[in-house]
Amino acid sequence: MKTLIILITLTLSTILVRAQSPEAVAVDGTTITVTVPVQSNDGTIYVGLYDESTFMKSEPIKALDSEIVDGKATVTFTDIAAGEYAITLFHDKNGNKQMDFEPNGMPKEMYGVSNNVMSYGPPQWSDAKFEVNGKPISMEIRM
Secondary structure, X not given: OHHHHHHHHHHHHHHHHHHHOHHXXXXXXXXXXXXXXXXXXXXXEEEEEEOOOOOOOOOOOEEEEEEOEOOEEEEXXXXXXXXXXXXXXXXXXXXXXXXXXOOOOOEOOOEXXXXXXXXXXXXXXXXXXXXXXXXXXXXXXXX
């Protein structure tokens, strides 16, 4: 019994050590590069990557931000598994790290959505979604 416990402990230790070593890390996903043309170099662009369960409901599954350089901001999401996703972004001009709204609910800051869907009311998943299938994706999202 003592030998069995030692064997199990050694096996689990080996698995844990291998799981943490850099060579053991498998990159199964791809990249999504988002470029955003911006009319000014003021502020920051905040970009969120969503799946259907989180879109317009909660925090993004991944979030990045970018400074604006020469009228353009670029972010790259890495290690994204195959599936359907959508992206939303906004231009935070005042540096408070959140989207600002008028009292009537209209956005005060410019925003954009994947597939460049601009409609009255909040963006819809069916309009904004796109497929990730292992190939790197580059897209431009306009505000």
